[in-house]
Amino acid sequence: SIALVTLWSFLEQAHAVEIESLKKYVTTVLNTTKPFQKKLSADTTLIYSKDAKGKADKMVFVEHNTYEPNCSHTWYVGMGKDGKVTELRVMEFSCPHAMPAKAARFLDQFKGKGPADLATLKVDEGIDGIAQATGTCQLATEAVKHAITTYAKIKGSI
Numbered sequence: 760s761i762a763l764v765t766l767w768s769f770l771e772q773a774h775a776v777e778i779e780s781l782k783k784y785v786t787t788v789l790n791t792t793k794p795f796q797k798k799l800s801a802d803t804t805l806i807y808s809k810d811a812k813g814k815a816d817k818m819v820f821v822e823h824n825t826y827e828p829n830c831s832h833t834w835y836v837g838m839g840k841d842g843k844v845t846e847l848r849v850m851e852f853s854c855p856h857a858m859p860a861k862a863a864r865f866l867d868q869f870k871g872k873g874p875a876d877l878a879t880l881k882v883d884e885g886i887d888g889i890a891q892a893t894g895t896c897q898l899a900t901e902a903v904k905h906a907i908t909t910y911a912k913i914k915g916s917i
Contacts, residue, residue: 805917831854846870859892860895865896
């Protein structure tokens with residue numbers, strides 16, 4: 760019976776739970792059904808709309824992280840032309856312990872954060888974490904920091 764409970768626990772953690780679909784989120788945030796997409800790395804994809812001048816207007820960074828050994832987390836980091844976060848949302852979690860971190864009271868702390876805020880983006884220093892989801896809160900913070908720094912590197916090329 761212990762073996763059965765252990766097996767069930769591993770199976771439950773092996774499947775990611777989609778919180779919000781990519782298509783729905785991108786269509787809503789970018790206000791287009793024909794976005795542009797650029798794979799930036801194995802764990803980061805940029806999806807964006809263009810303004811009348813053909814430059815990136817609204818952006819969504821899809822950031823994937825793993826809480827070791829195998830707990831998948833994928834975030835949507837919405838960003839404007841100014842490189843500031845417009846919103847942070849959850850795409851999926853594979854770990855049930857991560858679910859408290861999808862609360863708006865946690866995610867909304869990242870709105871308006873940009874390059875000038877990188878030094879203060881730390882859980883329990885500049886960002887209030889959630890008890891029993893500390894690792895997930897740290898991954899969310901890393902995803903936002905990565906999106907901000909990535910945008911700063913590529914902003915002239917998109």
